[in-house]
Amino acid sequence: MKTMRIVIAGCGCVSVLWFDALKKRDDAELVGLVDLSREAMDKRIADYGLGGIETGTDLKAVLKKTKPDIVFNCTIPEAHLSVINTALRHGCHVLTEKPLADTMPHAQKIIAAARATGKLCAVMQDRRYYGRIQSLRSFLESGAIGRITTVHCDSMMGLHFGGFRDHMRHVLLVDMAIHTFDQARFITGQDALSVIAHEWNPPGSWYEHEASAVAIYAMTNDIVYTYRGSWCAEGLSGDSWRIIGDKGSLTWDGDIVRAQAVNSDTGFIREMRDIEVPYDKKNFPIEGHAVCINDFIHCVQTGEIPQTVCSDNIKSLAMVHSAIKSSRHARRVTCDYKIKVNKHDQQKH
Numbered sequence: 001m002k003t004m005r006i007v008i009a010g011c012g013c014v015s016v017l018w019f020d021a022l023k024k025r026d027d028a029e030l031v032g033l034v035d036l037s038r039e040a041m042d043k044r045i046a047d048y049g050l051g052g053i054e055t056g057t058d059l060k061a062v063l064k065k066t067k068p069d070i071v072f073n074c075t076i077p078e079a080h081l082s083v084i085n086t087a088l089r090h091g092c093h094v095l096t097e098k099p100l101a102d103t104m105p106h107a108q109k110i111i112a113a114a115r116a117t118g119k120l121c122a123v124m125q126d127r128r129y130y131g132r133i134q135s136l137r138s139f140l141e142s143g144a145i146g147r148i149t150t151v152h153c154d155s156m157m158g159l160h161f162g163g164f165r166d167h168m169r170h171v172l173l174v175d176m177a178i179h180t181f182d183q184a185r186f187i188t189g190q191d192a193l194s195v196i197a198h199e200w201n202p203p204g205s206w207y208e209h210e211a212s213a214v215a216i217y218a219m220t221n222d223i224v225y226t227y228r229g230s231w232c233a234e235g236l237s238g239d240s241w242r243i244i245g246d247k248g249s250l251t252w253d254g255d256i257v258r259a260q261a262v263n264s265d266t267g268f269i270r271e272m273r274d275i276e277v278p279y280d281k282k283n284f285p286i287e288g289h290a291v292c293i294n295d296f297i298h299c300v301q302t303g304e305i306p307q308t309v310c311s312d313n314i315k316s317l318a319m320v321h322s323a324i325k326s327s328r329h330a331r332r333v334t335c336d337y338k339i340k341v342n343k344h345d346q347q348k349h
Contacts, residue, residue, distance in 0.1 A: 006030050007066055008072045009034040010035060010083075010097075027301075030053065032053060036057050063087065072096075083096075094114075098123050098125060100310055104318065104321050104336075120299060122299075123310060124292055125316070136187065136277060139277045140250070146248060147246045148243060151226070152243075159231050166206065172213050178320050181316050181319040188221075190223050192335040195216065195332065197215035197326040202230070258277075
C-alpha cells in the first residue's frame, strides 16, 4: 500500500493519542504540524523526535508545502468547520476528533464539502472499536435476550481538565455524551427519533456552564434509551449500562458483562439462567484511537467507507444538539439529522 502523508492540525493534549498511534505504523509519514501555539508544536516535536518536519500556524500554507493525503484534526470544536473544509478543499481526506462540528449547520457544511470533493471525512468515535463493545453487539444480534426494548446508561465522572473545557457551554453533551450516544446507536443498530432532556450545573461544579444532563430518547424499532451523565460527579467514576430485551437483560460496567435470559414460562417472577457473553481479548490486541486510525487509513487506501464516516456520524451529533434544544425549551424535540443536499455539492466519483 502507498505510504500516507499526514498533517496533524492541533497539538494540544488530545493529540498525544494520535501521535502515539502513528508512530507504530510504517505506512504513514507525518509531514507537517499546524497549531496557533508554537510552544505546543515544539513540545510534540521534542517528545516524538520530529526534527525537520514542516510546521506553521497557517493550515493552507502547510498543506501547500507538504501536499498530504490525510489531515488529522485535533483542534477545538469551534475550529472544526474551518480546518476540515480547508483540508478537504486541498484534496485531503480528514479524520477529526469528535464532535464532527460545534453546530448542526456546520456539520451539514462539512458533509457537503466531503461530497463535493469526493474525499473521506470521518470522526474519531474510538469506543465503537473496543473489543468488549464489539462482542456485546454481536451477542445482542444473536437474539440471546430477545428483541431489545430499552437501553439505560449512567456516565458519571469527576474530570478536572482545566483549559477551554472549563468554560465551554454544554460541555458534557458536546464533548463527552457524543461518545455514549454513538455507543447507544452502535449497540442497538438504531437511530434516535426524538428526545426530552434537561441540563444543569450542580452546586460545587468547577465548570462555568452545564456539566450534568439527563435525556430520554425515542429510537427506531420502538427502543427507549435513557442517559444520565455528569462531569462533576466525584467518586465511583465510570459508565454503567443496562440493556433490556423481551427475553432477558444484560448489564455492562465498561468491563464486566452479565446477562440473564428467561428459563421458564411460569411463576410470578420467571426463573432465569445466566448466559455467557463471548469475549476473547486476544481477538482485539489494539483498542482506542489506534484502531479507529487504522480503519480510516485502510479505507483511504482501499476505497472502503469507515463506519464513523461523517454522513452517518451526524446522527450521533443530532442526539447532542436535539438534547441541548430540548433542555433550553423544556419540550420534546425531534432529532433531525436529514442530510441537506445542494445540487452544487454532489459527491464526485
